[in-house]
Amino acid sequence: MTPRKPMFTSAVAFRPLLAGTALCTALLAGEAMAQTVALSAPGTAVRIEGRLLSYDNGTYVIETSIGQISVPTDGLVCEGATCPTPEQIARANVINGVPGERVALTATTGGLRMEGTLISYENGLYRIETPLGPLEVRAQGTTCEGPGCPLIPQDSAALAPAPQTQTQADGARVTVPRLDRAPDVRFAGPAPLLDRVVPALVVDLADARGARLDMADTVSVSAADAAAAGLPAGGMAFSLEERGAGTLVVARYTESPAEALSLADGAETDIALVPTRPGALPGQPLLGTEALVAVVSPQNTVAALSAEDLTEIFSGRARNWSAFGGPDADIRVIGLPPRSDVTAALAETLLAPRGLNARAPDTLVADTDALAAAVAADPTAIGFTVQSASDGARRLALSSSCGLTAEATPEAVLTGRYPFSREIRALPRAGAGEEAGLVLAHLQGAAQDVMTDAGMIGPELVRFSLEQEMGGLAARLPQIGDEDRRALVDTALRIMPAAERLGTVLRLTEAGDALDPASREQIGRIIDLAAEQGLAELFLVGHAEDTGDAFTSRDMGRALARQVRSLMLSADVEGKLDTTLLRTVGLGAVTPIACADAPGAAASNRRVEIWVRR
The missing domain is CATH 2.30.30 (SH3 type barrels.)
Structure with a gap:
């Protein structure tokens, strides 16, 4: 089972102890x-x-x-x-303590371990119920594991990461791990990201090494309580024990990706995990992609909203569900703290491009899990979050004025049909230790499994069937009166049965003479894939905006495909494509991913897809 950071709904749900009262x-x-x-x-x-x-x-x-x-x-x-x-x-x-909860006491010198149920902890003395009866064990020289343990006994030599506070709706919240030594590998990044990636990573790492995995006790408390008790704030920690040696991995929460990068620059962390716009950090290890979604309650009757609709809602211009075919009820926006990376993504993705600011949320919640729960419980609520933390709520599909609908599936996200996503990158600090390098290398090699387990999309170039799209084109064919457009649809229908689409999309810069940063990175991966899998033939399929003339759009798409082919061959300095035939095809506006009247539609529709002959 993947260990997760304990979540508590109230302070009464846990009673970690400190020495004395x-x-x-x-x-x-x-x-x-x-x-x-x-x-x-x-x-x-x-x-x-x-x-x-x-x-x-x-x-x-x-x-x-x-x-x-x-x-x-x-x-x-x-x-x-x-x-x-x-x-x-x-x-x-x-x-205070949690009588009745399980604990395991281990001598720090090794050789002695006792498990049982906590009776009490006072004045540096544990009392636990064991199969041998009640026992008393002094805290000095003892490590405690389990939900009934003291938080940080005053007489222990516990270590913790440097204080870090995450602002939440009800005040500052901090998470305190119990550590008995300095960490070997330090991660930093926004809590919603670390909470999913790091546990999945350490489980995979433990399996690969044959190590025993333990999660250090952590407690989520208010910053005021932590300060009053003299407790340092941190994130979560895991220990991997193998053949007498151990690796201690600590994850430290930051309020923003920029703060994580700052910690890496200052040698305060070894690996920064950051979400970023596609192509914004080329060359840094790509771990995967995460979709950003609008969520509503399962009881909400609105099935889909357009990007423009979402802009109206989150900017406060629209405040009643009746404007979108829903009931006559006020729209309640559930939001995250202002400095949350997801809040920043909402502004960057939806609002800033239209020169708008976000409205004040009706309810502010602590984190993405709390947002999903609050939205799921309220039929009038809506929120914007990451797909990996949306369980319980219903993810809205994106609609459009021309009938295009997109859901946040891996294929739609990777090929640009669903436009709201961000990349997850790992940025190691210069001079990170050997163990940090080994863990990062494992993370890169296992990123597909780790990110999938974390509820995200891995970095591998996977293939997707064209059958659904082929069926849609075949159904539309009898209704197309324009002979030129029919001829292009026929071309697509001849190729599709023998091909699969790679989960990527290539675009040129506005000048049209170079690939954009994200595409430059993808070119190298496509070349490597063709060599590794011995691909005999690739179709470079060019798409363009609807100019009103089918063949003009086709020629524009074909020109894009040819330009990409030329750039791909120039990038293949090792001749890896020598045995792969690159065919260029222009389909023009046959399969648009954005309506012609949508903002930025022309740029969205100008793209080159890679189809692999099966």
């Missing part, structure tokens, strides 16, 4: 506590009144008419001016 007492005790409160259990006749003396270790201590009593917090409602606030209870729970 001094901090809790300092936070919650005092003379103000010694005033009257009433404790009641909803749905029952239970009610206890008295003077609140303290709130500690998840327990109220009250002076009543029959003496001093201790009452556990669970299930009780406290009424009175001196009742602890929800924030105080959450803070206390951060430093």
